[in-house]
Amino acid sequence: MLKPIEWDDEKKELILIDQRKLPHKLEYFICRSYKDVAYAIKEMVVRGAPAIGISAGYGLALAEIYGDNIYKAYETLKNTRPTAVNLFWALDRCLKAYKEGKNILDEAKKIHKEDIETNKKIGKIGEKIIDDGDNILTHCNAGALATSMYGTALSVIRFAHYNGKNIFVIVDETRPRLQGAKLTAFELKYENIPFRVITDNTAGFLMSLGKVDKIVVGTDRILKDGTVYNKIGTYSLAILAKYHNIPFYVAAPLSTFDLKSKEDDIVIEERDEKEVAYIDGVRIVPEGVRCYNYAFDKTPPNLITGIITEKGIIKPNEKEIMSLFD
Ligand code: MRU
Numbered sequence: 001m002l003k004p005i006e007w008d009d010e011k012k013e014l015i016l017i018d019q020r021k022l023p024h025k026l027e028y029f030i031c032r033s034y035k036d037v038a039y040a041i042k043e044m045v046v047r048g049a050p051a052i053g054i055s056a057g058y059g060l061a062l063a064e065i066y067g068d069n070i071y072k073a074y075e076t077l078k079n080t081r082p083t084a085v086n087l088f089w090a091l092d093r094c095l096k097a098y099k100e101g102k103n104i105l106d107e108a109k110k111i112h113k114e115d116i117e118t119n120k121k122i123g124k125i126g127e128k129i130i131d132d133g134d135n136i137l138t139h140c141n142a143g144a145l146a147t148s149m150y151g152t153a154l155s156v157i158r159f160a161h162y163n164g165k166n167i168f169v170i171v172d173e174t175r176p177r178l179q180g181a182k183l184t185a186f187e188l189k190y191e192n193i194p195f196r197v198i199t200d201n202t203a204g205f206l207m208s209l210g211k212v213d214k215i216v217v218g219t220d221r222i223l224k225d226g227t228v229y230n231k232i233g234t235y236s237l238a239i240l241a242k243y244h245n246i247p248f249y250v251a252a253p254l255s256t257f258d259l260k261s262k263e264d265d266i267v268i269e270e271r272d273e274k275e276v277a278y279i280d281g282v283r284i285v286p287e288g289v290r291c292y293n294y295a296f297d298k299t300p301p302n303l304i305t306g307i308i309t310e311k312g313i314i315k316p317n318e319k320e321i322m323s324l325f326d
Helices: 034-042 049-065 070-078 085-099 104-129 153-162 179-190 200-208 234-243 318-323
Strands: 005-008 013-017 028-031 135-138 168-172 195-198 214-217 221-223 228-231 248-251 296-299 306-309 312-314
Touching: 005 049, 005 104, 013 034, 013 049, 028 034, 028 049, 034 049, 034 070, 049 070, 049 085, 049 104, 070 085, 085 104, 104 153, 104 214, 104 248, 104 306, 104 312, 135 153, 153 179, 153 214, 153 248, 168 179, 168 200, 179 195, 195 200, 200 234, 214 234, 228 234, 234 248, 234 296, 312 318
Parallel strands: 135 168, 135 214, 168 195, 214 248, 248 306
Antiparallel strands: 005 013, 013 028, 221 228, 228 296, 306 312
């Protein structure tokens, strides 16, 4: 089983799979300071909402271990990526522990351990929506690599497969960073789950042919009203799903819910235009041409069939969301 994040207690190091190198090379990126962790999050050595949160927790622990200013480290880690709420959730939890005189490392380890259990629950609960013979489309990478283990959307797919359901996965390549083509494909191949990769613009055509039975994606943030922020392209998929009457599910742990913010508060990350202009180091648009590079988009609740959490499957509305936190 892939473990993208590991803590070495002896060496006091955070060991991350360098996701920039996958699928061709399985290399590790060692973090020995909170600054290394901040770099790793910003540059997407580690990515995916829960994985970013867990790593940031260890980052703050490294700051404590090496006697750095905790508040400065907190700010640096907080300013790495703006959209995934798990980053702020984990940092706030670790800072609270610190203020209560507890050890930050213990809290970071707790977050890490809890995430494994949570993802397992999401998979076991969520796999019930999958029928034998389903073709399931997924976007980006919401797998083990985006979390501690199992993943969220991919945990649902994994457990359907583990339970003997005959499933087939359709993987959106997910331009520009190709998390689908590179990371989800790497995970599914590793697990021998049948799949094919498609270009993002093939999804609608496959739906029109009746070749998509269900869509399951992850998310970076869910608001109280059920609005879902996820990898750019999710919104288009949800609209296509509605048109073709295909169930559209979002899988997420409770740590991805943001009960405080409103839509206007959310910053959609805009990354370097070069990520669009170049593919694997080769420029594909003419010199001097500008590109849009929004990393995430926003999907309204009326396009979402259900949200799969570790506490059950709910409808995307305030009443059901709030009931998760009772
Ligand atoms: O830019 P990334 O690769 O960090 O974006 C990841 C996603 O959008 C995932 O779908 C989301 O974080 C959920 S991961 C379980």
